[in-house]
Amino acid sequence: MSADDESFHPLGSEWEGQMEEMLEDTEYDTDLGMEMAKDAMAVTKGDLSEAEFHEKYHDDVMAEFGEDERPTQEAYEEAKAVEEGTFSRMLEKFDGDGEEDRRNVMKKMGAGAAFLGLGAWATVDEPDADPEPSIAAAQEEDDDDGLQWGMTIDLERCDGCLSCVTACADENQLDSGVNWMYVLEFDDPDNEEGTESSLARAAGPAANRLVRPCQHCTDAPCEKVCPTTARHTRDYDGLVLTDYDVCIGCRYCQVACPYGVNYFQWDEPSVSTDDIADHYEEMGMGDHMTDDRGRWVDSRAPRGVMSKCTMCPTRQDEHMGADFRGTTACMDACPPDAIQFGNVNDDLSDPTKYRRNPSRGRTLSALSMPSPDTLEEDLGDADADLESVLEATEELDEETLALMLAVEMTGEHMGEAPEDEQSMIAEYEQEVLDALEVLEDHGLDLEDEEFLAELDLDGGESDAQIVLERFAGAPSSSYQLLEDIGTNPNIQYLGNEPGPRAEQREPTGTGASYEQISYTTVSGEDIDLADNRKDVLDEGTVGWTGGSL
Template sequence: MSTDDESFHPLGQEWETELEGMLDETEYDSDLGMQMAQDAMRVTKGELSEAEFHEKYHDDVMDEFGVDDRPTEAAYEQSQEESSGAMGRMLSAFDGDGDESRRDVMKKMGVGAAAVGLGAWGTVDDSQPSLGISQEGDNDEGDGDFQWGMAIDLERCDGCLSCVEACAEENNLDQGVNWMYVLEYDEPREGTPENSRNRLVRPCQHCTDAPCEKVCPTTARHTRDSDGLVLTDYDVCIGCRYCQVACPYGVNYFQWDEPDITTDEIAEQADDMGMGGDHMVDERDRWVDSRAPRGTMSKCTMCPTRQDAGMGDDRVGTTACQEACPPDAINFGNMRDDTSDPQVYASNPSRGRTLSLLSVGDEFTESLEEDLDGEDDDLESVLDATSLDEDTLGLLLAIEITAETEMAAGDGTIAGYEEDVQNALEVLSDHGLDLESEEVLSELGLADAPGETELDDEDENGDDENGEEEENGEEDEEEDEDEFDGPDVDAAQNLLEAFAGVPSSNFRLLEDMGTNPNVVYLGNEPGPNAEQREPTGSGVAYENISYQRADGDRVQLVDNRKDVLDEKTVGDTGLNLGGW
């Protein structure tokens, strides 16, 4: 561990001290955990290679755990092959014995048997690929073209906590285990009103290069090759909590006691929803979803049950938090697809906000068809006959005009809104209103009015650059009008920005650390002096929200895990957000 006064952890010295005290409560080596976490962050920053990291701690990890299955093993072996021409030493500590699970083998070796989760669901996939190492051919979908992630518009977040409630309810979380977390912070700076509300929505960032995975000795914390989700296999987790120390974002929770909800109750709930037992095991039969068993780590999963179609095809590409967010501040999808919801939203937030705020739906389209029946097809008649006004129609057309990519396939929120807008505009076009005409576009402020465009090399009096009057001015004006080349994209964008605003920033948390987080934020970027605000009963008020678990009980949300477990785990209090 660093002996410098400055903390190695981005969340500050107080957080680091709490983490060290937390490790002291386990049966594992606290100093080793702190040192590995510090160096894992050095690896993501490019200051230490994965091969060097693996070699540096291999002997200590073997002595402490009896096994070293960290994903950095592949990098170490490759470096040995390249340097010596040999195959490199094999660091695999054991092979499975028949039908025995890895957890059972670890028990025989005396590796944290008392802290191992009591999982009875699923089997362990020993061939799970490692994060950050090229795994060609490991998975038909593992070609780097898919990565689940989010775009979160912090300026749209109203602090209602619907996302936290939905996550806790769907995953049957114990009180205080907030996989999704919304915090408020103060940022002293000139011109900031005292009652201003800066909010940060914090799920797991599902980093492409996650430090938490690098320190896990058992492959419990791993990245799913098919879609980049960073998950915890509860059957393999031994509860050493090294991942909690190595996470720069503070998203991990340790399950001290038996969970309030049994696996039987989760399975019964899943049956009622048509899922069977799949709300716990994923498509690989690894137990990575729903609440954690005793003695293991848990965090936001980005809903693998949904992504594996365990809740139906219509919920693939959704999460519980995204689905529950009233202002559509959370957009979920494939971060490597330019047509996905988060990428479309982040590329033009004003447009995404407008789509959400208008939220044109089937009922609106149907009412347009009814209202227009038998009416004239000019703009004035259409506006008089329907609930449309010039401003709304202008925004609908601006959305269409500023589309940069083809609409994403599937049932994404933004994609759905775009389809609704297209359907509404199609009704107007089918009625006979020419939405591409210069007359209509200019009336809506999306093109210059006919005759406003100046003639080339002429002043407003019709004289050419030498002051000589054109003989055929009228004829030239007609030619100029014939050159109308469609809507003004800049005018359309200005219309969207005037209506929905422009976020003050676009950022990823701790991007300079090299973790490659897969959550992009819009607006409200915390500065170097940001400090979490203590709950005051206003704004984000956890005490006003409750959620229902599988046993039927309603449980009040709690802002601080310590309030529930009496200092047994690190809660989300007093974060110094200066590094964010």
């Protein structure tokens, strides 16, 4: 997990060597792919400008990709029609003589034209132009936060059940060895102490785990090296996606990714596109392959194409219905609610609320509260004092009541949810509000100082926070993976930060590293996993196949 000093790649020299060997098995220039990946990361670090990057690789990319005439007119027309994503942002910078001229340029330049982008045209047409800033640097100057899908992942709540892995594969029909979500376990001699809280103790000792989907970086190196703009960022929500119809499988994105999240589809997928379409139609849902722009960016990739975690764009476009917007398959499936998905730029979204006060988020997830109807029925003719209320119902005890009040006292936007987006936390908050309203209607004075003192809450919000942390603990750290290299990932992690001496555990049959092993989950279920699709095909390994349409 620590980078090798002699390697440009954050995952170290061994990984870099594997990537080089992988490129040597393709029809494309290995040295070019390695050098472009190295310099793409230099751009994100601020050591190289976007314009310098494009100028440096102008001739090599044209020589390698410019004459195969992909994606040419069809891909250009599609990108221009929707006017969204990397391709359209690039075309807006071209100083041509009108629409027809731009079409002719794209015809002539072929696949390599897409890569050239604004950097190359600035070099050719404006040799004295100032260097273009990186995408992330440009966005830092923009006051409009806009919509940006992302996650907060509480690693101290992950129990290693792999529900997120199986749910992702089921929804996207991934073949064995094609994994978009990993749950990695590691040993870290610098971080061996667990959290001390009643919630943590009830869950048992926690392992050092890292949940690793695609980070959907604001300044993604994988996007910079793509010669066809198949790898691109959706303008309206920041998702980093792959257009399967445009990808030529050069695998340069796989080398340039600092996180190791890209996969190549070696053979024909086990499930056909017709079967995927029929499956979701039978469920009364819409298209689970193409997004609102009409680009094929979701579900498993076809043969010879790259894929990775998508953060479920067709859900976000409401193809599965409005109730699925603001959700992902992995988030829905996570039993301890360790994954929070939503608009990371919105103060009311789940990832923002959870990140702002993790102890509160953990408490909301773990609370088992009585329904308002049950509570109202149980209270009946009970007196309006704490002792009488607690004696009248088995559904409520002193700790639960204290936690409910602590949640309310620390909730600046209690019960509020983002517009047009699902919010699990807001639903939990509303349950708390509804239960407290029943208690108030019964006559219990929730603001009485003596009453609050009995629950250790008479000190107000500060005491409330202590109550929450005593129950749920507080994460030992908050960080983004490789945040120092400037990719600006849109996943925030809580707890279990790998130290410089951390090492991934070797597969033992009960670890979460997938290399042709059978993983036994906390529920006792065996899941056959494979790490590499090519190994599955070469060795004829019979393993877990994800979904079952």
